[in-house]
Amino acid sequence: MSTPFYVSPQQAMADRAEYARKGIARGRSVVVLQYVDGVVFVAENPSRALHKVSEIYDRIAFAAVGKYNEFENLRIGGVRYADLRGYTYDRGDVTARGLANVYAQTLGTIFSSAAEKPYEVELIVAEVGEGPEDDQIYRLPHDGSIVDEHGSVAVGGNADQISSYLGQRHRDGMTLAEALKLAVDSLARDSNGGERSLSAEQLEVAVLDRTRPQKRKFKRVLGSQLSRLLEETAQDADSGSEPAEKTDGGDGDSEA
Template sequence: MSTPFYVSPQQAMADRAEYARKGIARGRSVVVLQYRDGILFVAENPSRALHKVSEIYDRIAFAAVGKYNEFENLRIGGVRYADLRGYTYHREDVTARGLANVYAQTLGTIFSSVGEKPYEVELIVAEVGDAPTDDQIYRLPHDGSIVDEHGSVAVGGDADRISGRLDRDHRDDMTLGEALRLAVRSLARDPNGNERELTADQLEVAVLDRTRPQQRKFKRLSGEPLERLLAETAGDDDSGDDSGEPAAAPGGGAEETGAGKKDTKGKDEGKGEGKAGDGEE
């Protein structure tokens, strides 16, 4: 009779963690940023059918990288939890903290189970508050731990390099245009430091906008509104203006300014729940 092969619990957990991390790193990155009026989600995502960023509840959104079928199951479970809790108690009882705890228990149980492989996913759960200080962003790695983030966070792909740039350049009082420009620049730079061009068709963009009068604060930016916003920020880069806002025409008119741009204030709003493509796993 052969002797069973022995692996220490520490080595088994280390192997499972390494397996999950490699799977997550193969996916394209997702960036989440706080800005003046809410929370911005930007993912490099050429797919129009598979979403990485989704709404969970009124003020709560979900972003993920890794295996699509795995984080989609988690997203659906989160929606069911939020709907049931909001119906049973009150809509205000559905919080990002509570949802993050549910996800942490699920991921932790799966990670420590010897009967199945660990999930190759990393999640972000965010909730927009009435003021920037009330915003909540939680990152959940594959092992079910919870990291309370502030300001900016990146997951998937080359997340460490992207997070370093975000930490250096991010400000809490950024406009939507400034935050979008920073997110796209961070995603577009490859490990060698070369800049790629990311178009609206390659991006999935959404916001939790605290200024929306509706109870539901989640909104996707896609199509013409996103292209216009990207064009405005690109124009600002060319003119050397780092404010993230288009220049106003003299005297409040519609004539072009010296920077060659028209006053398009307020036109960067998306039109409801437009579809945006999602990336690979």
């Protein structure tokens, strides 16, 4: 009779974490930044159909990297949770903190279960407040832990390098154009320190804009509006002038 192969619980969990991290690292990065009027999400994503950034509720948005089918299931679950809670109680009772707790429980349960593989995803849940000091950004790694972020955060791909770049350059009170330029510059840097050129067609951009008169603060920045913003930031960089404060555009609301 052969002796059963034994793996310590600590080693098993370490192997599961390494498996999840490798899957997440293969995905293109997502960057989330606070700016003066809200929160901007910028993802390297050439697909027009498979979104990495989506609306969850009035003031709440979701971004993810990793396996699309896994984080899409989580997004749908988040929308259902938000709709049910808002309908049962009050729309103001739906918060990013509550949603992050729900996601943390789900990810933590899956990660610790020996019966299934861990999810290869990393999430960001953000809520725009009445003022910049009221904004909330939470990062949720594969194991279900919750990290309260401020100012800027990056997940996927070269997240550590991008986060370091953002941490040195992000500041309070940035305009949308300034924040967008910083986000694109950070995504364009490769692991060797070189720079690539990212066009509007390669980017997925959305904002939670606190100045919108509607309850729903989520808006996608698409097509000509995105191209115009990128052109303005490029021209401002060449001239050394300050970027334009805000560009008006269509609603571009998410279908989620």
